[in-house]
Amino acid sequence: MNGNKALALCDPGSQIPVVSSRLLDVGDDDKMGTVNLQGVVGDAVTVPLMSESVKLSSDEQCEQVMEELQLLCAVVDLSSSSHDVILPVDELRNIPAVEVVRMPVSVPMM
Secondary structure, eight states, X not given: OTTOOOOEEEOTTOSSOEEETTTOOXXXXXXXXXXXXXXXXXXXXXXXXXXXXXXXXXXXXXHTTOOOEEEEEEEEOOOOSSOSEEEOHHHHHHSOOXXXXXXXXXXXXX
16 A cells, blocks of 8 residues: 555444555645444544555566555554455455566576
8 A cells, every 4th residue: 555565454343545644644635534433332423534555466577467456444543453454355356466586597507
């Protein structure tokens, strides 16, 4: 996201992608609006909506062949240290990925 690597949690119960405010600096020019988020417990909170580019990554070679996807996401203060992004199952299926096989090659010296 935004050139930074992040760890995502796939949540089948979520309806919109949620990104930690640690990853994104939300300025008034960047906001596309607001949304009310309701968790399992507690009151709903109003948070900013932003459009961000994301792509799957595993290693440097794979990153070169994957296209980015624009996501409309809510930006919140996530208190989790285990993940930075929460993705609905449908959004995860939309992120384009290409399988890459890395094959070591050795060339004999003459």
